[in-house]
Amino acid sequence: xxxxxxxxxxxxxxxxxxxxxxxxxxxxxxxxxxxxxxxxxxxxxxxxxxxxxxxxxxxxxxxxxxxxxxxxxxxxxxxxxxxxxxxxxxxxxxxxxxxxxxxxxxxxxxxxxxxxxxxxxxxxxxxxxxxxxxxxxxxxxxxxxxxxxxxxxxxxxxxxxxxxxxxxxxxxxxxxxxxxxxxxxxxxxxxxxxxxxxxxxxxxxxxxxxxxxxxxxxxxxxxxxxxxxxxxxxxxxxxxxx
Numbered sequence: 108x109x110x111x112x113x114x115x116x117x118x119x120x121x122x123x124x125x126x127x128x129x130x131x132x133x134x135x136x137x138x139x140x141x142x143x144x145x146x147x148x149x150x151x152x153x154x155x156x157x158x159x160x161x162x163x164x165x166x167x168x169x170x171x172x173x174x175x176x177x178x179x180x181x182x183x184x185x186x187x188x189x190x191x192x193x194x195x196x197x198x199x200x201x202x203x204x205x206x207x208x209x210x211x212x213x214x215x216x217x218x219x220x221x222x223x224x225x226x227x228x229x230x231x232x233x234x235x236x237x238x239x240x241x242x243x244x245x246x247x248x249x250x251x252x253x254x255x256x257x258x259x260x261x262x263x264x265x266x267x268x269x270x271x272x273x274x275x276x277x278x279x280x281x282x283x284x285x286x287x288x289x290x291x292x293x294x295x296x297x298x299x300x301x302x303x304x305x306x307x308x309x310x311x312x313x314x315x316x317x318x319x320x321x322x323x324x325x326x327x328x329x330x331x332x333x334x335x336x337x338x339x340x341x342x343x344x345x346x347x348x349x
Contacts, residue, residue: 125178242334
């Protein structure tokens, strides 16, 4: 099971971090696409539906009230100015950042467990965007003589967008080892049973021998690479005996 901790998440308004936010507060607008009836007299007795415009939605921020916190000051000021503001939610341990523009429609003080708190409602304008930084994989290689890897660049620099690698070996070869180089990784693991079990690998060190399926068929593997403060990366491996 892969676990991403939300502790360390940062929330910013116009580039200013809002501190002392409540645990498990991830303010992402709950947008939804509305539907519309596109039926006509010739549609029969079953309603035909279409998609209407997307409603960006809203979300809430809560936390401990700290009068001198710059982010909370900016949030309260945004409630008064009735203008759009830029928000950033950085799930640090997932390597993922969400950004969107929103109005602050409510900002009120409160109390919970005898602690002075605040809550603010954000009304988004437009869809949020997401950017993710994945764990880095420098290269992959198979030890079998005559092995060919596609894309060929995977042997020296695997692109961050690559999600599949094909390793072709001569028909006579029934097994091969597999080497992954990912120096900054915190965990490298390989599964060849559809993710039921994973074997831990060491960066730059060959794996145990992988038994390949009969000639002309595929052996499917899944490579998983984790790196601190980045999203875990999954790459499907397709071994084939040509």
